[in-house]
Amino acid sequence: MRDFSADHRWLSINTATVRAQWPLDRIVDECARRGIRAISPWRDQVAAVGLQAVARQIRDLGLALSGYCRGGMFPASTREARQLALEDNRRAVDEAKTLDAPCLVLVVGGLPGALAGRPEHKDIAAARQEVRDGIAATLAYAQDVGMPLAIEPLHPMYAADRACVNTLEQALDLCDALDPSRSGALGVAVDLYHVWWDPKLQQQIARAGRERLLAFHVCDWLVPTRDLLNDRGMMGDGVIDIPRIRGWVEDAGFAGYSEVEIFSSENWWKRDGGEVLATCIERHRCAV
Amino acid sequence: MRDFSADHRWLSINTATVRAQWPLDRIVDECARRGIRAISPWRDQVAAVGLQAVARQIRDLGLALSGYCRGGMFPASTREARQLALEDNRRAVDEAKTLDAPCLVLVVGGLPGALAGRPEHKDIAAARQEVRDGIAATLAYAQDVGMPLAIEPLHPMYAADRACVNTLEQALDLCDALDPSRSGALGVAVDLYHVWWDPKLQQQIARAGRERLLAFHVCDWLVPTRDLLNDRGMMGDGVIDIPRIRGWVEDAGFAGYSEVEIFSSENWWKRDGGEVLATCIERHRCAV
Numbered sequence: 145m146r147d148f149s150a151d152h153r154w155l156s157i158n159t160a161t162v163r164a165q166w167p168l169d170r171i172v173d174e175c176a177r178r179g180i181r182a183i184s185p186w187r188d189q190v191a192a193v194g195l196q197a198v199a200r201q202i203r204d205l206g207l208a209l210s211g212y213c214r215g216g217m218f219p220a221s222t223r224e225a226r227q228l229a230l231e232d233n234r235r236a237v238d239e240a241k242t243l244d245a246p247c248l249v250l251v252v253g254g255l256p257g258a259l260a261g262r263p264e265h266k267d268i269a270a271a272r273q274e275v276r277d278g279i280a281a282t283l284a285y286a287q288d289v290g291m292p293l294a295i296e297p298l299h300p301m302y303a304a305d306r307a308c309v310n311t312l313e314q315a316l317d318l319c320d321a322l323d324p325s326r327s328g329a330l331g332v333a334v335d336l337y338h339v340w341w342d343p344k345l346q347q348q349i350a351r352a353g354r355e356r357l358l359a360f361h362v363c364d365w366l367v368p369t370r371d372l373l374n375d376r377g378m379m380g381d382g383v384i385d386i387p388r389i390r391g392w393v394e395d396a397g398f399a400g401y402s403e404v405e406i407f408s409s410e411n412w413w414k415r416d417g418g419e420v421l422a423t424c425i426e427r428h429r430c431a432v
Numbered sequence: 433m434r435d436f437s438a439d440h441r442w443l444s445i446n447t448a449t450v451r452a453q454w455p456l457d458r459i460v461d462e463c464a465r466r467g468i469r470a471i472s473p474w475r476d477q478v479a480a481v482g483l484q485a486v487a488r489q490i491r492d493l494g495l496a497l498s499g500y501c502r503g504g505m506f507p508a509s510t511r512e513a514r515q516l517a518l519e520d521n522r523r524a525v526d527e528a529k530t531l532d533a534p535c536l537v538l539v540v541g542g543l544p545g546a547l548a549g550r551p552e553h554k555d556i557a558a559a560r561q562e563v564r565d566g567i568a569a570t571l572a573y574a575q576d577v578g579m580p581l582a583i584e585p586l587h588p589m590y591a592a593d594r595a596c597v598n599t600l601e602q603a604l605d606l607c608d609a610l611d612p613s614r615s616g617a618l619g620v621a622v623d624l625y626h627v628w629w630d631p632k633l634q635q636q637i638a639r640a641g642r643e644r645l646l647a648f649h650v651c652d653w654l655v656p657t658r659d660l661l662n663d664r665g666m667m668g669d670g671v672i673d674i675p676r677i678r679g680w681v682e683d684a685g686f687a688g689y690s691e692v693e694i695f696s697s698e699n700w701w702k703r704d705g706g707e708v709l710a711t712c713i714e715r716h717r718c719a720v
Contacts, residue, residue, distance in 0.1 A: 255671055258655045266673040272631065301589045303629035304655050304671045314631045341591035343560065343602045367546045367592050369660055383543055383592045385554040 145391045148402070148429055155428040156182035156210035157421065158361065158405035159189055165417035168193045169201060176205040178421055182401045184211040184359075185243070187236060199242050210401040211294060211333065211359045212236070212245035216307070217253040218278025219271040221264045225256075226274065233282040237291045246400070247294040247358040248286065249333045250279065251307050258305040271308045279330075280322050287329045294358040295319065296333040299341075301372050312339050312348040319356055326355040334393060335361035335405065337376055340384040346392050354397025362386055362432055363406045374409035378423055380431030390432060402432050433679045436690070436720055443716040444470035444498035445709065446649065446693035447477055453705035456481045457489060464493040466709055470689045472499040472647075473531070475524060487530050498689035499582060499621060499647045500524070500533035504595070505541040506566025507559040509552045513544075514562065521570040525579045534688070535582040535646040536574065537621045538567065539595050546593040559596045567618070568610050575617045582646035583607065584621040589660050600627050600636040607644055614643040622681060623649035623693065625664055628672040634680050642685025650674055650720055651694045662697035666711055668719030678720060690720050 148154060157180055159171050166174065168189040175183055183202075190198050202209070215236040220226045240248040252275040257264040279293065286293050295315040298307035309315050315332045323330035332352055339345055349357070364382030369375050379386055390402065404424045406412050412420050436442060445468055447459050454462065456477040463471055471490075478486050490497070503524040508514045528536040540563040545552040567581065574581050583603040586595035597603050603620045611618035620640055627633055637645070652670030657663050667674055678690065692712045694700050700708050 255655075258671060261655055263655055263671050266671050268629070268671075268673070299588060300629040301587065301657070301660075304653060308629075310629055310631065341556070341588040341596075341598055343598065365592060367543075367549055367551055369589070372589075372657055372660065383546060383551050383554050383556075385556070 145394045146399075148432055150429070152179065152425045152428050153181060154401050155180055155425060156184055156401035156403040157424060158184040158213065158403050160186055160213070161404055161406045161412065161424065162417045162420050163189060164413035165420070168198060172198070172201050172205065172207065174417060174421060176207060178425065180421070180425070182208040182210045182403075184209060184213055184403050184405070186213045187239065190239065190243070195239055195242055202243065209243055209245040210403045211247050211249045212240040212243060214249045214251050215282065215293070216250040219253045219256050219274040219308070221256040226278070230278060230281050233278070234285050237282065237286045237289050240291050241289050245291070247292040247331070247333070249294045249296050249359060251296055251298060252279070252309050254303060254305045254308045263304065268303065268308050275308060276318060276321070279318060283322055283330055292328060292358055293330050294333040295330070296335055297338055299338040311342055311344070312352065313344055316348060316352055316356065326353070328355050331356035331358035333359035333361060336384050336386060336389055337361070337363050337365060340365060340389065345389065349392045349396050352396060357393060357396055357398040359403060360390070360393055360398055360400060361403045361405045363404065371409065374407045376406045376408055378406060378412065379404070379427040386432050402428060404428070433682045434687075437717050440467065440713045440716050441469060442689050443468055443713060444472055444689035444691040445712060446472040446501065446691050448474055448501070449692055449694045449700065449712065450705045450708050451477060452701035453708070456486060460486070460489050460493065460495065462705060462709060464495060466713065468709070468713070470496040470498045470691075472497060472501055472691050472693070474501045475527065478527065478531070483527055483530055490531065497531055497533040498691045499535050499537045500528040500531060502537045502539050503570065503581070504538040507541045507544050507562040507596070509544040514566070518566060518569050521566070522573050525570065525574045525577050528579050529577050533579070535580040535619070535621070537582045537584050537647060539584055539586060540567070540597050542591060542593045542596045551592065556591065556596050563596060564606060564609070567606060571610055571618055580616060580646055581618050582621040583618070584623055585626055587626040599630055599632070600640065601632055604636060604640055604644065614641070616643050619644035619646035621647035621649060624672050624674060624677055625649070625651050625653060628653060628677065633677065637680045637684050640684060645681060645684055645686040647691060648678070648681055648686055648688060649691045649693045651692065659697065662695045664694045664696055666694060666700065667692070667715040674720050690716060692716070
């Protein structure tokens, strides 16, 4: 297991972590001047600055990406809407390629309409089938382009509205079905916030192996958690035994960045961005 | 699959559903006069009225129990505290026997101190081992008394503070380890709020079978869900396909009560108790 205590060379910042404070070009600059070598930006943040401008800025500063957020959201109630989702995923693949991302992260979607509070049906098995079909179609395109897809299992509390892939086992079953040769074109993003509770986590990380472990996200689970979406904790402030799980991931062959992704409307998003980044660096060294 | 549309003979009310409105003796009366044949009371509600008084009232009115809530909360940071938990579980078994409950429901506990917001460690594997030891010790006593224990897997969002048994598969693994002969002394309480999202749900319900399916709880998952604990929905108001899952449970051999358990600080707990019970009856017939 790598020693993170001496520096932060393996730290990546998911740009949602300071999205409330700064636009993306400022985030990129602030990361670079602190010696943070990698980021993972969101599509809306990129679009607000301009794809080519962001690509150039990142290249000029010598930054890497640890992933690109995000594709997915496949299920829809009409054939037309599903087709639009596939087209949007192809654009996301192209953007990820322009930014030289190592993978496009997929948040696969849930019941159609649920995210807007108006679920159009209750058939989660059907949504899961649409997710499988959507990944298969996107994978065909992504393989041509040479962009790996990372399925991110989301915590079961998001099964209805954000992602109906909810365990690492389920994500890996999809990988095995759609990419049986373990080609590297399809894998998983392991975000500890979503999977830390899983009694099969160690087993499934080992199953994933190097070929499937495309991204590793950290934050912490607070007790109590006051909001289902925007109350994630800074590493070390909650109950996730992050170093133990990082050990499993590295034992399985992962050697990439540890990406900090914190949604925190009442705490970290209200603080000075520089303080947030400084805390990420400090906690990366002592709590990851 | 049984037809629930014509009457509510298979409806049970978990008494937490109207705990904000009435004390337990009033709840029992209000249920009985509406032809509700079963309830599942909580220990603190029973204690507030008196165990013997409640037992007598239930007997006199000809009501049944569909379960008794609850035992569990096994993990603790000292040997003495773990011993106290075991003693408390034995008392819960005795109370369940006095009330002629068909099972004692176990909410097994999480990380010591987490429920009070002060987790004493982050070792969920150790907590799970303590849970296993605690169930084993309680089972030995419960078998002597003749009181089945029903492990209730709780939603993964409660893994830290309320229960570190979070899937039906995990609960059934415990059952198989501690009661390999499927004696009927150890099984599960399937609460749809906790397990509806699970991609392995149908498979694991079939695995459980009649001997392990000791209780069936219903409510609904709302989108959005505004609170992790107290924003459960009335059946039909959310996204759980309750009839489909009830079909699986009945196919596996379950023929008991459908128990309504709704924690709802901002909605159902603020309404008139009679309105809540009338709605439970109506929805039991059309949405369960």
